[in-house]
Amino acid sequence: MAALESSQPTAGTQLRVGRLTKAHGLKGALKLELYTDDPERRFVPGAVFSLQVPDTSQWHGKSIELRELRWYNGHPVGFFTGIDDRSGAESLVKAILWVEASDEPSEDDAWFDHQLVGLAVLRDGTQVGRVARVDHMPAQDLLAVETEAGEVLVPFVSAIVPAVDVAAGTITVTPPAGLFEELPDDDAPAEEPSAQ
Numbered sequence: 499m500a501a502l503e504s505s506q507p508t509a510g511t512q513l514r515v516g517r518l519t520k521a522h523g524l525k526g527a528l529k530l531e532l533y534t535d536d537p538e539r540r541f542v543p544g545a546v547f548s549l550q551v552p553d554t555s556q557w558h559g560k561s562i563e564l565r566e567l568r569w570y571n572g573h574p575v576g577f578f579t580g581i582d583d584r585s586g587a588e589s590l591v592k593a594i595l596w597v598e599a600s601d602e603p604s605e606d607d608a609w610f611d612h613q614l615v616g617l618a619v620l621r622d623g624t625q626v627g628r629v630a631r632v633d634h635m636p637a638q639d640l641l642a643v644e645t646e647a648g649e650v651l652v653p654f655v656s657a658i659v660p661a662v663d664v665a666a667g668t669i670t671v672t673p674p675a676g677l678f679e680e681l682p683d684d685d686a687p688a689e690e691p692s693a694q
Contacts (some may be wrong), residue, residue: 512598514533517533517594519591522593527576528590542566562581565577613640618668619671650677658673
């Protein structure tokens with residue numbers, strides 16, 4: 499069970515899939531930080547990415563096309579059409595890559611962040627909050643649920659989130675005790691036995 503990629507807040511049909519981190523070598527290659535669980539599908543020759551860059555950048559409002567993705571020492575490196583030297587690559591450092599969203603994720607138990615945000619969170623059939631965002635952590639994804647008492651971070655695993663129904667607008671949770679409420683303090687000191 500996983501959320502795959504985050505949606506750009508201003509455009510629900512765009513997904514953020516990577517960021518260009520630094521120039522690699524002298525022939526225009528760029529190291530990538532991937533924000534997708536499916537790089538083999540997203541980063542194929544001919545893939546076109548919209549660029550998120552500052553308004554002052556020469557790349558503002560433009561897109562780039564991937565020629566090739568290679569792996570060096572476990573790190574992805576992209577070669578892009580028209581970026582043929584190091585100075586061209588350096589002009590793209592820190593750019594965020596966006597793609598048009600496909601209608602559905604490729605896995606049965608996976609959702610895009612924009613499909614989850616706003617869903618009502620149900621516990622025992624009662625709404626306890628709404629999904630505010632999805633946090634992608636190294637160990638697992640977390641659903642940030644906005645409740646009346648504040649934000650609750652729910653591990654997005656099937657044991658705690660057994661059902662997601664995007665069509666109905668709901669997520670069912672079976673959280674452990676204490677996740678959504680304060681537990682009574684069991685550490686109260688025991689009464690001293692009275693001396694007779």
